[in-house]
Amino acid sequence: MTVVAAYNIKGGVGKTSASVNLAWLAAEGGARVLLWDLDPQGAATYLLRIKPKVKGGGRRLVRGKSDPVALLKGTDHERLDLLPADFSYRNMDLALDATKRPTRRLARVLAPLAGAYDYVFLDCPPAISLASESVFGAADVLLVPLIPSPLSLRTFDQLRRFVADEVSEPPRILAFFAMTDVRRRLHQEVIAELSGRDGVLRTAIPSASDVERMGVHRRVLAEFAPNGPAGRAYAQLWDELRERIAPPGSVSPF
Amino acid sequence: MTPPATQLLLPGGLAAAAAADALAGTLPIVTQSAHTMQRTFWDTFDGRLHDAGLVLVGSGGRLALTDATSSAEHAAGKLPGGAVRLFAAELPAGPLRDRLAPLVEMRALTPVARVRSRMLPLNVLDDIGKIVVRLRVEEPVALLGDGARPLALAARLHVTGVLGYDREFERVRAQLRSELGLVPAPRPVQDDAVEAGGGNVGGTSSKLRVQLRPEERADAAAVAIARRLLAVVEANLPGTLDDVDSEFLHDLRVAVRRSRALQRELAGVFPPEPLRVFRDGFRELQAITGPTRDLDVQLLEFGELTAGLLDGGAGDVAPLGRLLSDHLRAERATMVRALRSARTRALLENWSDVLDGLVESDEGGRPDAARPVAAVAGERIATVYRRMVRMGRKIEDDTPAEALHDLRKKGKELRYLLEFFASLYPAAVVKPMVASLKSLQDVLGRFQDREVQADLLRSLGDEVAALEGGAPALMAMGVLVQRLAADQARARSEFAERFAAFAAKEQRTVVKQTFA
Numbered sequence: 001m002t003v004v005a006a007y008n009i010k011g012g013v014g015k016t017s018a019s020v021n022l023a024w025l026a027a028e029g030g031a032r033v034l035l036w037d038l039d040p041q042g043a044a045t046y047l048l049r050i051k052p053k054v055k056g057g058g059r060r061l062v063r064g065k066s067d068p069v070a071l072l073k074g075t076d077h078e079r080l081d082l083l084p085a086d087f088s089y090r091n092m093d094l095a096l097d098a099t100k101r102p103t104r105r106l107a108r109v110l111a112p113l114a115g116a117y118d119y120v121f122l123d124c125p126p127a128i129s130l131a132s133e134s135v136f137g138a139a140d141v142l143l144v145p146l147i148p149s150p151l152s153l154r155t156f157d158q159l160r161r162f163v164a165d166e167v168s169e170p171p172r173i174l175a176f177f178a179m180t181d182v183r184r185r186l187h188q189e190v191i192a193e194l195s196g197r198d199g200v201l202r203t204a205i206p207s208a209s210d211v212e213r214m215g216v217h218r219r220v221l222a223e224f225a226p227n228g229p230a231g232r233a234y235a236q237l238w239d240e241l242r243e244r245i246a247p248p249g250s251v252s253p254f
Numbered sequence: 255m256t257p258p259a260t261q262l263l264l265p266g267g268l269a270a271a272a273a274a275d276a277l278a279g280t281l282p283i284v285t286q287s288a289h290t291m292q293r294t295f296w297d298t299f300d301g302r303l304h305d306a307g308l309v310l311v312g313s314g315g316r317l318a319l320t321d322a323t324s325s326a327e328h329a330a331g332k333l334p335g336g337a338v339r340l341f342a343a344e345l346p347a348g349p350l351r352d353r354l355a356p357l358v359e360m361r362a363l364t365p366v367a368r369v370r371s372r373m374l375p376l377n378v379l380d381d382i383g384k385i386v387v388r389l390r391v392e393e394p395v396a397l398l399g400d401g402a403r404p405l406a407l408a409a410r411l412h413v414t415g416v417l418g419y420d421r422e423f424e425r426v427r428a429q430l431r432s433e434l435g436l437v438p439a440p441r442p443v444q445d446d447a448v449e450a451g452g453g454n455v456g457g458t459s460s461k462l463r464v465q466l467r468p469e470e471r472a473d474a475a476a477v478a479i480a481r482r483l484l485a486v487v488e489a490n491l492p493g494t495l496d497d498v499d500s501e502f503l504h505d506l507r508v509a510v511r512r513s514r515a516l517q518r519e520l521a522g523v524f525p526p527e528p529l530r531v532f533r534d535g536f537r538e539l540q541a542i543t544g545p546t547r548d549l550d551v552q553l554l555e556f557g558e559l560t561a562g563l564l565d566g567g568a569g570d571v572a573p574l575g576r577l578l579s580d581h582l583r584a585e586r587a588t589m590v591r592a593l594r595s596a597r598t599r600a601l602l603e604n605w606s607d608v609l610d611g612l613v614e615s616d617e618g619g620r621p622d623a624a625r626p627v628a629a630v631a632g633e634r635i636a637t638v639y640r641r642m643v644r645m646g647r648k649i650e651d652d653t654p655a656e657a658l659h660d661l662r663k664k665g666k667e668l669r670y671l672l673e674f675f676a677s678l679y680p681a682a683v684v685k686p687m688v689a690s691l692k693s694l695q696d697v698l699g700r701f702q703d704r705e706v707q708a709d710l711l712r713s714l715g716d717e718v719a720a721l722e723g724g725a726p727a728l729m730a731m732g733v734l735v736q737r738l739a740a741d742q743a744r745a746r747s748e749f750a751e752r753f754a755a756f757a758a759k760e761q762r763t764v765v766k767q768t769f770a
Contacts, residue, residue: 049383049384050384069255072417073417074257074416074417074418074419076385113255118349218382
């Protein structure tokens with residue numbers, strides 16, 4: 001089971017869009033996939049047409065008092081399940097703070113699901129907090145959507161330093177450019193300089209109306225616009241990511 | 255992570271579109287476009303996956319292990335292109351191999367059925383358009399191969415729940431049953447396809463399982479047992495000849511050995527002269543298959559035997575592994591020629607003819623023929639048991655190995671007798687007796703197998719020495735022979751305790767009361 005956390009300190013950079021589209025594509029490729037919507041806003045849960053509610057509340061779940069299996073919801077893709085968002089996740093820091101080894105808590109919640117899924121995607125809320133540190137402790141890969149701008153890159157550097165300095169078993173960090181606009185010179189320059197280098201994936205996700213329309217249709221791109229620019233870019237991004245996160249020397253089963 | 259699921263039979267002649275219309279009148283469904291899928295179902299010859307309630311299905315380059323009842327997927331991976339036989343050990347590392355390996359062990363997975371189905375998916379939606387129950391109308395045909403026409407199988411409706419929407423599943427299932435009168439399918443589609451192709455649903459067992467009545471004539475009982483054993487030989491012959499996996503030969507040899515035990519122990523129900531011919535014939539059949547089986551065992555255990563050799567040791571024995579494989583190929587070719595010969599064919603056919611006419615044949619020279627089988631069986635079991643007790647008591651620490659080998663042979667004879675006649679006696683007697691016998695036989699078997707393996711290695715010494723890289727291989731073989739000798743010595747040291755349990759007073763009393 002490989003845990004991929006879509007994470008960025010900043011909000012509105014495409015974490016939810018990446019989580020739901022990549023999770024769907026992984027399932028479409030034959031893998032058994034779980035998406036855990038950790039964002040109290042519940043956008044991923046909404047897109048998948050599921051009620052943002054965790055029976056017993058998020059606090060009980062992260063403290064190990066609820067069985068995560070009983071909280072799973074199947075999505076419209078047979079191989080993709082969801083652990084839904086809950087508005088109580090807004091207080092996750094408090095819930096974690098009351099536990100022993102809070103940075104290992106999310107990993108412990110996922111442990112009983114290890115045999116059941118090939119990939120787990122975490123759709124994380126923005127900010128850097130105790131909840132983020134618990135995400136770093138659970139994830140094998142931090143997938144960071146970046147808007148190609150100097151400030152965005154500065155934040156990415158901060159994140160890398162933090163993870164390297166503060167996390168005992170740091171996850172791999174892979175970034176990709178999101179919401180790119182090829183008409184903008186700055187975007188072109190930043191992408192040209194960093195794409196494919198230094199932990200940045202080659203595939204960029206263009207700014208496209210299809211991504212916004214996901215919220216209207218409440219469907220992922222593969223369902224209603226697989227051949228649009230964003231749909232194609234996500235398919236390419238999944239191919240690239242899957243290859244990058246496969247263990248060395250292994251042949252991916254999917 | 256398994257959603258609930260069920261399969262319902264659609265009434266004969268109801269086309270998918272008509273079924274969809276009928277369902278739409280009852281449920282809020284959205285019909286998707288129909289598609290055709292072709293699936294190959296894989297299992298071992300003896301149906302180990304079927305027994306475990308599992309289905310291994312290949313489709314579109316993907317191999318998935320699913321639950322037979324719910325169709326929930328346990329593990330999946332890539333299906334190697336063009337594969338006609340799969341061994342668990344050859345699959346890529348991952349959950350699929352992890353799940354399959356302990357179940358199928360050394361057995362090969364081969365296609366047991368091919369099915370082409372037209373699938374019409376129908377989704378039951380909730381009020382915001384989310385799928386809460388999945389329905390699929392399946393119209394399957396069995397693909398029988400060899401130019402045979404595909405055969406239509408019973409159409410069915412798959413009803414699969416969605417995690418977290420159990421109530422909706424129950425509601426839909428109840429509606430389908432009460433309003434449309436649909437009943438559960440008695441078995442999965444692949445079982446229908448296996449049967450349509452003339453195969454055995456659930457695989458072909460090599461187990462004995464013969465039901466006898468105590469008052470039955472002994473010759474009729476012997477015929478029933480011998481017929482079953484002959485069927486096992488015949489069933490395992492093609493797989494032995496084609497070298498599908500090593501268990502075909504193993505099961506064939508066990509059936510031959512059991513047949514020989516039956517011929518020997520129930521000699522009094524057969525006419526003496528033809529029996530002598532068949533005893534020679536079956537002895538020969540066992541002899542011609544022996545060297546191949548010995549090499550199969552050596553190679554099956556090669557990894558375990560060479561594991562933990564000192565640094566570089568495992569690499570050192572590589573020439574030995576290749577040499578064993580070369581010998582196996584040569585011995586197998588000899589065996590296959592012998593098994594394909596007219597002589598072997600005639601032996602099996604003539605034995606079958608003898609069995610056909612046995613009960614009606616003259617009883618002269620067949621003193622046990624008309625006696626009740628329980629009487630004959632009881633005598634034989636008690637006699638062989640007592641004989642084993644006498645033989646075992648004479649075995650001391652310095653008794654030559656031959657005596658242990660002889661005891662093991664007698665033990666096999668007793669084991670087979672208990673298996674042949676298990677249905678005549680209470681399980682409470684037979685099971686513990688078989689258990690203590692098995693425990694003794696394990697030790698005796700290890701004692702002898704290690705000797706055979708060490709002898710085989712020693713016999714290959716000159717050949718290995720002459721190979722490139724032969725010197726280090728020879729040295730590693732020395733270590734292996736030592737290990738085998740040490741394990742043989744351990745087995746011998748365990749003998750006394752196991753034998754004591756087997757020959758204990760309580761056991762002797764039970765044998766006397768039950769069989770004598």
